[in-house]
Amino acid sequence: MDEDLQPTEAMIEAGISTLWEMLPGSMDSLYQDIDDEAERSELLSDTVTFIWQAMKEAQNT
8 A cells, every 4th residue: 555545643643533522422432342442542543544545545536
């Protein structure tokens, strides 16, 4: 995958913060459903990255 399709760590953190702001109930549910902090962090990072990649791909078409 092209490097330009990878968000920076700061972008990922901002995306996770936005998820908390926009979807607080869903985020609370996530934390209740997944006990392992590393697993939650990886899931959130992957989610933001996939969204970022989809947005960048759409921008290029």
